[in-house]
Amino acid sequence: MAGSSVIHGVNVPVRSISLPSRLQPNSIESELNELKTFGLLSASRTIHAGGDTICTCFTRLANLYNNIEEILQYPFTQQALRHQQNVKLVEEALDDSVGLLDACGTARDLIMMMKEQVQELQSALRRRGGDSSIGSNILAYISFRKKLKMNISKSFRVLKRLECNNNGIFPLVDVDGQQLVAVKALRESNAIAISMFQSLLSFLSMPEMKPKAGGWSLISKWIPVMAAERSQKLFNEVGIVDFSLYTLHGQVRRKDAKIDVQTEVRRLETLSASIKGLEAGLDCLFRCLVRNRVSLLNILTP
Numbered sequence: 001m002a003g004s005s006v007i008h009g010v011n012v013p014v015r016s017i018s019l020p021s022r023l024q025p026n027s028i029e030s031e032l033n034e035l036k037t038f039g040l041l042s043a044s045r046t047i048h049a050g051g052d053t054i055c056t057c058f059t060r061l062a063n064l065y066n067n068i069e070e071i072l073q074y075p076f077t078q079q080a081l082r083h084q085q086n087v088k089l090v091e092e093a094l095d096d097s098v099g100l101l102d103a104c105g106t107a108r109d110l111i112m113m114m115k116e117q118v119q120e121l122q123s124a125l126r127r128r129g130g131d132s133s134i135g136s137n138i139l140a141y142i143s144f145r146k147k148l149k150m151n152i153s154k155s156f157r158v159l160k161r162l163e164c165n166n167n168g169i170f171p172l173v174d175v176d177g178q179q180l181v182a183v184k185a186l187r188e189s190n191a192i193a194i195s196m197f198q199s200l201l202s203f204l205s206m207p208e209m210k211p212k213a214g215g216w217s218l219i220s221k222w223i224p225v226m227a228a229e230r231s232q233k234l235f236n237e238v239g240i241v242d243f244s245l246y247t248l249h250g251q252v253r254r255k256d257a258k259i260d261v262q263t264e265v266r267r268l269e270t271l272s273a274s275i276k277g278l279e280a281g282l283d284c285l286f287r288c289l290v291r292n293r294v295s296l297l298n299i300l301t302p
Contacts, residue, residue: 028064028067028181028185029181029185031060031063031064032064032185032188032189032192034060035057035060035061035064035192035196036188036191036192036195038053038057038195038199049199049202049203049236050203050236050237050274051203051236051237051271051273051274051275051277051278052274052277054196054199054200054203054278055274055277055278055281056281057196058196058281058282058284058285059281059284061189061192061193061285062281062284062285062287062288064185064189064192065189065285065288065289065291065292066291067185068182068185068186068189068292069288069291069292069295071181071182071185072182072295072296072299073295077182078298078299081183081299082299082300087300090296090299090300091300093186093187093190093296094296094297094300095165096162096166096187097289097292097293097296098293099158099162099165100162100190100193100194100289101286101289101290101293102158103155103159103162103193103194103197104193104197104282104285104286104289105286106155107155107197107200107201107282108282108283108286110148110151110155110201110204111204111275111278111279112279113144113148114148114275115272115275115276115279117141117144118241118268118271118272118275119272120141121137121138121140121141121268122265122268122269122272124137125137125261125264125265125268126265134252134261135249135252135253138245138248138249138252139249141245142242142245142246142249145242148204148205149205152201152204152205153205155197155201156198156201159194159197159198162194163191163194166187166190166191166194186292193285193289200278200282203236203238203278204238205238206236206238206239206242237270237271238271240267240270240271241264241267241268241271244264244267245264248261248264
């Protein structure tokens, strides 16, 4: 199938290629729109996405990057992007890929630190039960969470800069509709990736609530309600653990005879499962970003 494009007033034949249905512009556009919808909801801060939701989005985004990479492998796509006036686009995409890989690497490091701290607290609670000595372990976790939120604030600023850099528009020549989908999808996928990383940071930095003196009983009453409200995304796994640990620490300080360690262990197990899922999703996405960068480098260095 052949078409034509106009370059400097001259009609130049441009061959079209037949792409599988999953790589057709409509399919790519549909997936982009669905992922962008989640990104907009997350950015509005009206919901607190759970780990499973974010993990699913990472997996879908990785599949999208795989599809884009496959389109980039077609000879006619590479030929079009090697055009002198399109090289700048590829170079900018390479620059973007560095920032995305750094952001993904940072997210993986944060998740790994969180994973280690959760596992350590789980072990302490199982080993010591309701012993008063678990108070030091709980305080250590709370202290870690404060430091983590400082690192997260720095990461948010980095992502904001990436977000601004990703808003550029570049002219395209010698590219037909099917080949253009890879270029457009790549830029939009990068914007979605930044949004997903922001959602992950929000997941890890649930607002901290410090109970006032004598206010432990009030928070204790909220904890059972929180589990029921999870479906409404008012709290996520991280927030539930944070709130309940404050309650548990208050009970330990008062030497409360009704300390329910097993419930906290179960909450930590739920959080640990979410973290493992996010870790796997980030690993998958990181590999896709690396392959995507290699494909772009191959276009510039045939």
